Amino acid sequence: MASSPAFQTDNGSAAMDAATPAFSPLYQQIKGLILQSLQGGEWKPGESIPSEMDLAARFRVSQGTVRKAIDELAAENLLVRRQGKGTFVATHSEQHVQYRFLKLVPDIGDQGSEGPAERSVLECKRLRASADVARALALRSGDAVVQVRRTLAFGGMPTILEDLWLPGNAFKGLTSEQMAGYHGPTYAMFEVEFGVRMVRAEEKIRAVAADAAQATLLQVAQGTPLLSVERVAYTYNDVPMELRRGLYRTDTHHYRNALS
Amino acid sequence: MASSPAFQTDNGSAAMDAATPAFSPLYQQIKGLILQSLQGGEWKPGESIPSEMDLAARFRVSQGTVRKAIDELAAENLLVRRQGKGTFVATHSEQHVQYRFLKLVPDIGDQGSEGPAERSVLECKRLRASADVARALALRSGDAVVQVRRTLAFGGMPTILEDLWLPGNAFKGLTSEQMAGYHGPTYAMFEVEFGVRMVRAEEKIRAVAADAAQATLLQVAQGTPLLSVERVAYTYNDVPMELRRGLYRTDTHHYRNALS
DNA sequence: CAGTGGTCTAGACCACACT
DNA sequence: GTGTGGTCTAGACCACTGC
Numbered sequence: 001m002a003s004s005p006a007f008q009t010d011n012g013s014a015a016m017d018a019a020t021p022a023f024s025p026l027y028q029q030i031k032g033l034i035l036q037s038l039q040g041g042e043w044k045p046g047e048s049i050p051s052e053m054d055l056a057a058r059f060r061v062s063q064g065t066v067r068k069a070i071d072e073l074a075a076e077n078l079l080v081r082r083q084g085k086g087t088f089v090a091t092h093s094e095q096h097v098q099y100r101f102l103k104l105v106p107d108i109g110d111q112g113s114e115g116p117a118e119r120s121v122l123e124c125k126r127l128r129a130s131a132d133v134a135r136a137l138a139l140r141s142g143d144a145v146v147q148v149r150r151t152l153a154f155g156g157m158p159t160i161l162e163d164l165w166l167p168g169n170a171f172k173g174l175t176s177e178q179m180a181g182y183h184g185p186t187y188a189m190f191e192v193e194f195g196v197r198m199v200r201a202e203e204k205i206r207a208v209a210a211d212a213a214q215a216t217l218l219q220v221a222q223g224t225p226l227l228s229v230e231r232v233a234y235t236y237n238d239v240p241m242e243l244r245r246g247l248y249r250t251d252t253h254h255y256r257n258a259l260s
Numbered sequence: 261m262a263s264s265p266a267f268q269t270d271n272g273s274a275a276m277d278a279a280t281p282a283f284s285p286l287y288q289q290i291k292g293l294i295l296q297s298l299q300g301g302e303w304k305p306g307e308s309i310p311s312e313m314d315l316a317a318r319f320r321v322s323q324g325t326v327r328k329a330i331d332e333l334a335a336e337n338l339l340v341r342r343q344g345k346g347t348f349v350a351t352h353s354e355q356h357v358q359y360r361f362l363k364l365v366p367d368i369g370d371q372g373s374e375g376p377a378e379r380s381v382l383e384c385k386r387l388r389a390s391a392d393v394a395r396a397l398a399l400r401s402g403d404a405v406v407q408v409r410r411t412l413a414f415g416g417m418p419t420i421l422e423d424l425w426l427p428g429n430a431f432k433g434l435t436s437e438q439m440a441g442y443h444g445p446t447y448a449m450f451e452v453e454f455g456v457r458m459v460r461a462e463e464k465i466r467a468v469a470a471d472a473a474q475a476t477l478l479q480v481a482q483g484t485p486l487l488s489v490e491r492v493a494y495t496y497n498d499v500p501m502e503l504r505r506g507l508y509r510t511d512t513h514h515y516r517n518a519l520s
Numbered sequence: 521c522a523g524t525g526g527t528c529t530a531g532a533c534c535a536c537a538c539t
Numbered sequence: 540g541t542g543t544g545g546t547c548t549a550g551a552c553c554a555c556t557g558c
Contacts, residue, residue, distance in 0.1 A: 023535090025546060051524060062548045067525090075335075077520060083525045084555035101519045200520040206510035207467035207485035225467035225485035231519075250466035257517060259361045259491075260337060260460040283554090285527060311543060322529045327544090343544045344536035 030059055031069040038078065038089065039236045045091035045191045049079070052087075078199060078236075092187040092198070099185055101201050101233070104160070104253045116184070117152035117160070122217075124148045124176040126168060133165045136232050136243040144168025148179055151217055159253060161217050162246035170196055170241065187233075196241055201233040205255065210247070218249055227255060290319055291329040298338065298349065299496045305351035305451045309339070312347075338459060338496075352447040352458070359445055361461055361493070364420070364513045376444070377412035377420070382477075384408045384436040386428060393425045396492050396503040404428025408439055411477055419513060421477050422506035430456055430501065447493075456501055461493040465515065470507070478509055487515060 024032075034049070043049045052070065056063045070087055073079045077100075080088045092098065099116075129137065129145045137145070145165050152160040166174065171194055182189040190196045206228040215222040227248040235241045248255065284292075294309070303309045312330065316323045330347060333339045340348045340355075352358065359376075389397065389405045397405070405425050412420040426434065431454055442449040450456045466488040475482040487508040495501045508515065 027546075053524090064549085065547060068546085070525095081525065082556090084523080084557080086524060103517075103519075200518070203517045203519060205465065205487065205515040205517065207487045207508075208510075209469075209483075209485050223483070225469050227465065227467045227487075248467075250468075255465040257363075257463045257465065258460070259363075259463060287527075313543090324530085325528060328527085330544095341544065342537090344538080344542085346543060 026061060027065045027068040027072075030055075030061060030066055031072055033059060034069060034073060035078075035236065041195065043089050045089045045197055046093060048086040048088050076199075091191060092185045093191065098188075101187070101198070101231070103255050103257060104248055105256050106154070106253050117154055118156070119180055120151045120153070120158075121176045121180045122149040122151065124174065124179055129165070133243055137165065137167055137240050139167060146171050146174050148174075148176075150179065154253070157249075157252065158218050159249045160246055161214060162244055165243040167241060170194060197235055198233040198241065199235055201231050204230045206230075208247070214247055218247065220249060220251075224249075226250070229255070286321060287325045287328040287332075290315075290321060290326055291332055293319065294329060294333060295338075295496065301455065303349050305349045305457055306353060308346040308348050336459075350457075351451060352445045353451065358448075361447070361458070361491070363515050363517060364508055365516050366414070366513050377414055378416070379440055380411045380413070380418075381436045381440040382409040382411065384434065384439055389425070393503055397425065397427055397500050399427060406431050406434050408434075408436075410439065414513070417509075417512065418478050419509045420506055421474060422504055425503040427501060430454060456495055458493040458501065459495055461491050464490045466490075468507070474507055478507065480509060480511075484509075486510070489515070 034055070037043060037049075049055070050058070052063050052066050055066045055070075059066065070079060070081070074081050074087075077090055080090050080095075082088065092100065124146070126144060126146055128142045129139050131141045133139075133145060134141045134143060139145070145168050148164040148166070150162060150164075151158045152162070171190075174194075178189060178193060179186070182193075187198045190198065207225050208228045210218065210220055210222055210224045210226050212222050214226070215224060218224075218226070220226075227246075227250050229244075229246040229248060231242070231244040231246070232240050233242040233244070294315070297303060297309075309315070310318070312323050312326050315326045315330075319326065330339060330341070334341050334347075337350055337360075340350050342348065352360070384406070386404060386406055388402045389399050391401050393399075393405060394401045394403060399405070405428050408424040408426070410422060410424075411418045412422070431450075434454070438449060438453060439446070442453075447458045450458065467485055468488045470478065470480055470482055470484045470486050472482050474486070475484060478484075478486070480486075487506075487510050489504075489506040489508060491502070491504040491506070492500050493502040493504065
């Protein structure tokens with residue numbers, strides 16, 4: 001039953017060969033074990049994980065040590081604590097903070113009141129990864145990927161035009177209908193349909209001018225300045241699982257960022 | 261000497277009039293007391309604060325409670341812990357993460373290797389706040405403000421053109437020479453010269469086209485897409501102390517953002 | 521009521537920095 | 540060595556949720 005305790009004092013007790021800078025506190029090791037269970041699918045998004053006391057017993061450590069491990073995982077948005085109820089695996093589905101990665105907000109009006117965007121899927125096809133797509137997704141050039149092109153509109157106004165690239169292996173059988181028909185965030189659909197949970201992302205933002213095709217799709221004049229947002233999203237263990245290149249209209253919306 | 265202990269059980273013991281949802285854990289109260297000392301200037305940026313044991317004695321609580329308060333302040337980048345040395349008030353000066361609020365990075369080359377920007381101050385004048393500037397700074401229209409216009413260049417290439425508005429009261433006597441001559445981040449200069457420490461900020465980002473004047477200053481063609489970055493920076497207690505409107509060239513640099 | 525997370529304490533020991 | 544933050548433990552009690 002119980003996993004090996006792995007006390008910190010075990011570090012380098014024997015065989016301290018060569019470069020062994022490794023030292024990790026117990027709670028970090030516990031954090032790693034919990035992470036493994038998350039990756040392995042022992043607890044799925046939305047489900048509750050065992051109580052702190054249970055985990056403490058399972059790992060043969062004190063509750064406080066488990067607590068600190070969970071604290072960090074909660075700070076990274078991998079887990080969500082709810083007093084009196086338990087600790088849950090974070091999800092893009094019923095999270096009250098839906099569309100957590102979408103930072104585009106309307107200039108006026110209360111944020112969040114605009115509801116979900118209207119999606120139009122223009123294209124959804126399988127192809128071989130180009131060099132830059134392969135690099136972003138840690139694949140080899142020519143590996144299978146799925147490409148999706150779509151627009152998002154708010155209140156009937158097309159506002160976002162984006163391309164998504166997904167590893168073909170993990171997203172076998174993704175269809176236009178799935179992309180368009182699912183109610184809720186796309187990342188929630190990825191969790192349900194493909195067991196892929198996006199944990200964090202990095203974005204590179206630039207200002208560009210709309211070309212003819214882009215201008216038509218976004219219903220703006222050619223040459224209109226647009227926000228170019230290139231995103232790489234990662235699952236557990238920093239494995240890249242999505243490359244996304246978006247163009248945002250910023251005449252009625254803006255990209256909001258908090259610095260701290 | 262010792263401040264009032266203020267145990268949690270004191271909450272609402274008497275006079276629980278009307279809406280009193282207030283309940284804060286002891287460590288939150290301690291956090292508030294430490295925050296007051298920071299605001300009051302008892303410990304200045306770069307200095308060390310008393311040890312956890314000292315603070316525990318001063319506030320009549322256990323070390324663990326002080327620890328949790330400091331943990332949160334450190335997570336908010338107000339304090340910096342250094343094992344074996346002490347806990348220090350964060351500063352924009354000798355922080356290894358200088359230019360913490362500047363998210364523009366070069367497309368190629370290791371981040372941080374580009375060194376500080378070359379500053380050119382174009383203007384530095386006192387005037388009365390317009391309506392929108394007043395609103396952003398929580399002033400009244402017509403209150404005195406200082407406006408600074410400058411460019412930042414990297415490797416000789418002008419890359420940022422920005423206007424700063426600062427409350428006239430807090431920044432009496434700010435000169436062009438100070439803005440241009442100080443070695444290190446502008447926010448570090450604000451700490452040293454005016455005792456104003458910027459703690460967090462919010463940015464609104466858009467894509468815009470360069471007008472004639474802007475194009476000249478940034479050495480680009482008129483109509484070139486630029487990143488428009490409007491920032492409001494806050495001191496302690498969410499008091500806004502700076503409005504900044506910047507235009508970034510994004511042909512050789514990009515705005516980098518991490519989502520988590 | 522029982523079970524969960526949240527707070528607080530007190531004490532022991534470890535890792536690191538300075539002197 | 541002394542003092543600092545960092546880790547770990549064990550136990551007590553509080554606050555919230557749902558039966």
